[in-house]
Amino acid sequence: MSWMVMVTQIFLPVLLLFWFARFPAAGVLVFGLQAISVGAVILGVGLAALWTMPPFWVPYLYGVVFLLTIAWHLVRGHLLGNGFWQASAGPTTLVLMAAGLGAIGGYMGYLAWLGRELPQVDTVNIALPFGAGDYLVAHGGSGSLVNIHLHTLDESVERFRPWRGQSRALDIVRITPFGRHVEGWQPADPTRYVTFGTPVLAPCNGAVARIVDGVQDMQVPEMDPENIAGNYVAVDCGDFFVVLAHLHQGSIQVSAGDSLDIGDKLGEMGNSGNSSEPHLHVHAQRGLPEEAPLSGQPLALTINGDFYIRNDRIKVSGSGAAQD
Structure with a gap:
């Protein structure tokens, strides 16, 4: 804190x-x-x-x-x-x-x-990228006060261009039913955070378009600005791609080209890349340029039809999600 x-x-x-x-x-x-x-x-x-x-x-x-x-x-x-x-x-x-x-x-x-208003831009819908549990949205919404990712929409800033696709992303952490997200007081060990190791699931029927693995999980609050997305899986959902990032090193269980069904396990939440503490970064974009994979056209994102903003809670049971 x-x-x-x-x-x-x-x-x-x-x-x-x-x-x-x-x-x-x-x-x-x-x-x-x-x-x-x-x-x-x-x-x-x-x-x-x-x-x-x-x-x-x-x-x-x-x-x-x-x-x-x-x-x-x-x-x-x-x-x-x-x-x-x-x-x-x-x-x-x-x-x-x-x-x-x-x-x-x-x-x-x-x-x-x-920031609660769904922006008037192209929007895509995906399934939940995680299983049963309690989750909280750390960054999300259509306003920069509640969604830090929106600053990369500024095309006049050259260093933002390779990451423009993530401009309408969600950052999500896992919590206990009482809101606790970590064991202890700001421990450096990422494994002590409730999020760490939570399975990440395929959010659509499609195929694995790209994976990056081998990036180490950082100690909290250290970050890796050289590998901003850390370990990630990019999923081809048809006319758009979904990127799930900051995954646990060595946890990715799929390979490029693999076919996917909704709910297939991709990997686990971790703390790799430019991440201050364990969380799942998820965003949708059109295109997956070879030279800058995360520079595609950013898309607004709903999950099971819901547009999430900061502090929204998602409770997932066996029957699906309930938003608080």
């Missing part, structure tokens, strides 16, 4: 909730501004930040505490007899500072929400 995560996803929300609970502003208008500001920060951080550590349920906990705090103040009558704005200079200054944070949080939440 980085210091940025500690500040934005733990310290700031907890501090604001404590302040709101312990020091409600005097006056209906200033109290309302205080409440809206705190709520906007919680909403913005909840929608825009990645919730693997802390786990996915923490922003919901913040929301419950926030609503209970409002109810407590109303029941206790803290708004009665204070007029519209009775707060002194000190509390007013704090509320205005919180309002600034709330404006930022609200804007972040708005941008993150816009």
